[in-house]
Amino acid sequence: MDFRPTEEQALLRRSVREFAETEIRPHVREWDETQHFPLELVPKLGALGLMGIQVPEQYGGAAMSAVDYCICIEEIARVDPAVALSVAAHNGLCSSHILMFGSDEQKRKFLTPLARGEKIGAWGLTESTSGSDAAGMRTTAVKAGDCWTINGSKTFTTHGRVGDIMVTMAVTDRTAGPKGISAFIVEKGTPGVAPGKKEDKLGMRASDTSEVLFENCRVPSDQLLGELGQGFVNTMQVLDAGRIGIAALSVGLAQGAYEAALRYAQERKAFGRPISGFQAIQWKLADHATRIEAARLLTYRAAYLKDKHPKTRTTLESSMAKLYASEIAVRAAEDCVQIHGGYGFVKDYPAEKFFRDVKLTTIGEGTSEIQRLVIARELLR
Numbered sequence: 336m337d338f339r340p341t342e343e344q345a346l347l348r349r350s351v352r353e354f355a356e357t358e359i360r361p362h363v364r365e366w367d368e369t370q371h372f373p374l375e376l377v378p379k380l381g382a383l384g385l386m387g388i389q390v391p392e393q394y395g396g397a398a399m400s401a402v403d404y405c406i407c408i409e410e411i412a413r414v415d416p417a418v419a420l421s422v423a424a425h426n427g428l429c430s431s432h433i434l435m436f437g438s439d440e441q442k443r444k445f446l447t448p449l450a451r452g453e454k455i456g457a458w459g460l461t462e463s464t465s466g467s468d469a470a471g472m473r474t475t476a477v478k479a480g481d482c483w484t485i486n487g488s489k490t491f492t493t494h495g496r497v498g499d500i501m502v503t504m505a506v507t508d509r510t511a512g513p514k515g516i517s518a519f520i521v522e523k524g525t526p527g528v529a530p531g532k533k534e535d536k537l538g539m540r541a542s543d544t545s546e547v548l549f550e551n552c553r554v555p556s557d558q559l560l561g562e563l564g565q566g567f568v569n570t571m572q573v574l575d576a577g578r579i580g581i582a583a584l585s586v587g588l589a590q591g592a593y594e595a596a597l598r599y600a601q602e603r604k605a606f607g608r609p610i611s612g613f614q615a616i617q618w619k620l621a622d623h624a625t626r627i628e629a630a631r632l633l634t635y636r637a638a639y640l641k642d643k644h645p646k647t648r649t650t651l652e653s654s655m656a657k658l659y660a661s662e663i664a665v666r667a668a669e670d671c672v673q674i675h676g677g678y679g680f681v682k683d684y685p686a687e688k689f690f691r692d693v694k695l696t697t698i699g700e701g702t703s704e705i706q707r708l709v710i711a712r713e714l715l716r
């Protein structure tokens with residue numbers, strides 16, 4: 336067991352960090368305030384391989400490992416968690432679903448432009464009445480000739496407005512429960528699919544989130560993704576990997592918040608000395624630095640297992656990493672505000688944005704309650 340990064344991984348971290356510092360950092364506040372999804376950034380992300388991080392080269396991707404994926408997401412989240420969320424949803428949900436379960440033809444046609452950053456991916460599982468209880472979805476797909484007709488709607492879809500290619504889950508056999516759900520690839524511009532309400536969010540505001548509405552949307556039968564009736568089962572496997580991405584996002588966000596707090600504590604003076612001289616502040620910093628390292632190790636362990644044993648599910652390890660990393664990130668972001676005092680409450684410093692963004696990490700891709708449920712189920716198996 337070697338806990339040190341390889342030379343390639345150290346280089347990868349340096350290049351993604353430099354990219355985030357130069358191409359993202361200067362715009363973070365403006366994109367957040369205006370809820371601007373930075374379409375202009377996508378070709379640059381693509382050029383760096385960040386739109387197809389784990390996609391094989393034959394489909395236009397960068398063919399990196401799951402551990403490399405964590406490094407990329409972490410470094411973006413350290414600067415702007417909203418951009419990291421978009422990169423994670425594009426790579427870890429939409430593209431990953433097509434990569435894991437698509438046919439060679441589907442990968443050529445849909446995955447390749449996604450991996451090159453020519454198109455943006457979206458993934459629709461959640462509906463207005465079914466989030467944690469995702470199998471209770473109402474959207475249906477009915478076969479008619481050589482097409483499937485989709486009716487219903489998806490809620491909180493990352494890239495619901497800006498996405499070009501969407502993987503959506505729909506009920507194909509109401510009597511079969513979770514085994515009656517299938518996945519479909521839907522292209523932007525297909526008659527009958529349209530974005531609905533754009534969400535006005537607490538945080539992650541530069542990441543596009545909206546409803547997606549389906550009204551008699553006909554998709555060719557060769558856009559059924561994976562086997563008929565296996566969409567929900569496949570979704571759980573996609574989420575095993577996706578949750579490692581949200582864990583990495585949480586680690587990166589916590590790291591960004593911790594660094595901001597450390598820097599401020601060394602600059603800010605009270606009672607004639609830097610506040611970093613007070614033990615109360617030192618203990619906070621020590622606790623967060625320790626928790627962040629622990630979360631990073633849990634996250635890399637899940638990613639490492641995925642790399643080493645791609646056929647074995649990492650449900651337990653992924654959920655543990657996601658649960659722990661997101662919850663320590665919430666505490667790190669909260670103390671980042673606390674250490675900034677009143678300046679943590681205003682937009683001149685990054686603290687308040689980390690504090691708003693971080694809450695998504697304990698909700699998206701399964702809430703903390705659902706992670707505990709998944710972990711307990713695995714333990715009691």
Ligand SMILES: Cc1cc2nc3c(=O)[nH]c(=O)nc-3n(C[C@H](O)[C@H](O)[C@H](O)COP(=O)(O)OP(=O)(O)OC[C@H]3O[C@@H](n4cnc5c(N)ncnc54)[C@H](O)[C@@H]3O)c2cc1C
Pocket residue numbers: 424457458459460461463464465466467468490491492493494536539544695698699700701702703704705708
């Ligand atoms: C910014 C953002 C981006 C998102 N992106 C996507 C996306 O791209 N694609 C997508 O499909 N979804 C996406 N989501 C949806 C997200 O995955 C869901 O919001 C999440 O799974 C929770 O579902 P819900 O909001 O319906 O909450 P609910 O399921 O209604 O949960 C409400 C509360 O009840 C608790 N609860 C529910 N069931 C149980 C239980 N059995 N035991 C204990 N507690 C329980 C929950 O933990 C939570 O605290 C996104 C959400 C946000 C906010």
